[in-house]
Amino acid sequence: MTQSTERTLVAGVDTSTQSCKVRVTDAATGELVRFGQAKHPDGTTINPECWWTxxxxxxxQAGGLDDVQAIAVGGQQHGMVLLDQQGNIIRDAMLxxxxxSAPQAAELIEKMGWAPTADGEPDDVLARGxxxxxxxxxxxxxxxYTLTKVAWVAQHEPENAARIAAICLPHDWLSWRIAGYGPVAEGEDAxxxxxxxxxxxxxxxxxxxxANNQYRRDLIAMALQSxxxxxxxxxxxxxxNSxxxxxxxxxxxxxxxKADPNIAGRNVPGGxxxxxxxxDNAMAALGLGMTEGDVSxxxxxxxVAAAVSATPVYDPTGAVSGFADCTGHFLPLACTINGSRILDAARMILDVDYEGLNTLALASKPGACGITLVPYFDGERTPNRPDATATLSGMTLQNMHRENFARAFVEGMLCSQRDCMELIRSLGSPIDRILLIGGGAKSTAVxxxxxxxxxxxxxxPATDEYVAIGAARQAAWVLSGEQQAPRWDVRIExxxxxxxxxxxxxAYAAARG
Incomplete structure (x- = not known):
């Protein structure tokens, strides 16, 4: 493929839990030029080579990347990729x-709280931690989070922990591979x-x-202490430290x-x-053009509920994560493990397709005539209840109708996101505009x-691949050399x-306790 003479092209990559998406994009306008997608295997532990494939x-599928002048990768967060000295993957990535690693997370909190109480700190060990x-x-x-998984490996697989030469994240590893690096033979430099x-x-x-732009190796040492x-x-x-x-x-x-020319930029002077x-969440915020006052x-x-903040956000309870964003600001975020799969569970139980679920849910009344779903099917992260299960409450002989069950599942999913939004609001982040995105947002009932x-x-916002758009926008930003990211229009549908x-x-808050 020859380099375009009409426009400058960049590529945004979304290596998510479920698939990899590649969006070749006009750097000036953000317009989609070409697109490709390939599935990832299911599971909570994955061989990273599957991401590369x-x-x-x-x-x-996207027509190759020979004419792309810059590329960026947005990826699922927290996944632990462990490499040995030769760049080999030591074990499957824990996603x-x-x-x-829930027990290790609890242990790390307790360890942090052991030292004597200082002024302004809680008296309880766990709260202090x-x-x-x-x-x-x-x-x-x-x-x-990644560190808890490192602690899990140190405790359960000490032979693997002893081989660790590098720790990275899914998007880090894929970017490294795009640059042409990978496993090497014994004695060679990886x-x-x-x-x-x-x-x-x-x-x-x-x-x-x-906030201070620094790794805390002392915390890694704490995790490695088995x-x-x-x-x-x-x-x-x-x-x-090594x-x-x-x-x-x-x-x-x-x-x-730069990218390996056999992978991207073959026809681009200078590579x-x-x-x-x-x-992924920060990339989606960049793709949506979010600013302070917005929550996605x-x-x-x-x-995931995420907002943009100009300053670091600290939640002493740990419920809201004080992440950074992709622009130099911060991204206070609350995440639930259970998202649109709640709708899939409802479809399975009721034996309907998505349209059938919409019809049933909208035929019921607010509150599902008293039925409330707390949708912690796979445990939960917000609130932090890794061993929890889902519950349905408020059922009577009078309200046992398919329409009410459908409504309860949709309302339960939205209420769990309201929990996340309210936590962020409680820390002082203004919420003036809600942007609803993702596969679950396609549902008419939702x-x-x-x-x-x-x-x-x-x-x-119009249905689109906002992680890949954000990655492409970042690639265009780096290519431009400007201080601000390019302005791309986001269409509100x-x-x-x-x-x-x-x-x-x-009622939901009462049911979940």
Missing amino acids: AFQEAAA WNDTS RFRWVQAVGSSPVAS HLDALFTDRSDASGTSYYDA DATGTPSDATTEIA LTLPTVLQPNQAAPV CLIAPGGG ISLGTSG RTLAPSILGMDVNM STQTGKSHPAVYE
Whole structure:
């Protein structure tokens, strides 16, 4: 394929839980030029090579990347990729939705709280531990975060822990592969020092302080200390200090390496630049052009409420994560493990398709005639209840109708996102506009009921791949050399309005406790 003479092209990659998407984009306008997609395997632990294969398939579907001048990767957050000295993958990556490290998360909180209480700190050990974690890195550990998975490996697979030479995240690893790096033979240099990341994804590890732009290797040492002591040994500290961690690039800073021309930029003079990339939620915010006062609610595999803040946000309870965004600001975020899959569960139980579920749900009344779903099917992250299960309550012989069950599932999903939104609001982040995105937002019932549950009008951006758009926008930003990201139009398809029904959320809050 020859380089376009009419426009400059960039590529945005979304390596998500379910698939890899490649969006070749006009750098000036954000217009879609070509697109490709390939599926990832199901599961909570995945061989990263599957991501590489899917990326290659998606790039080929998108017509190749020979004419692309810059590329960026947005990726699922928190996944733990461990590499040995030769760049080999030590074990399958534990993904964000792997909750097996919940005990290690609790241990890390307790260890942090052991030291004597200082002025202004809670007296309770666990509350004090959460408080100190939030002060250190913006968030308190939960099973989703990378550091808890490192601790799990140290305790359960010490032979693998002993081989760790580098720790990186899914988007870091894929960017490194796009630059042409990978496993090498014994004695050769794998160029682990070429790994790079950005503030947004690094801030979801529990060992990076985004407010001060620094890794906390002492916290990695704490995680690698497999016994119950709170203070890492000298040996564990030395190991943590020797690990290669990806260089954290600034939002508009090009990586010091370019894409392998066999992968991208073959026909581009000087080669294809690689942008820092970022975590999927931060990339979606960039793709949506979010500013202060905006909150996005994304209904995908997980459910995510995220807002933009000019300053760090600290939640001493640890419920809201004080992540960074992709622009130099911050992205206070609350995430549920259970997102649009709640609708899939309803379809399975009721034996209907999506349209049938919509019809049933909209035929019921607000509050589903008294039935309330608390949708913690796979445990939950917000609130932090990794061992929880879903519950249906309020059932009587009079309300046992399919329409009410359908309504309860839709309302339960929206109420769980209202929980997230209210937590963010409670920390002082203004919420003036709601942007509802993700696969679950395609549901007519979800769109119709959202204003009544969320308590305000809801804006519906046109259905699109906002993580990939954000990645492409970042690539265009790096290519431009400007201080600000290019302005790309985001089309709001509709604004949903409706009467608020606070009693529905109140019943939900009572049911979940």
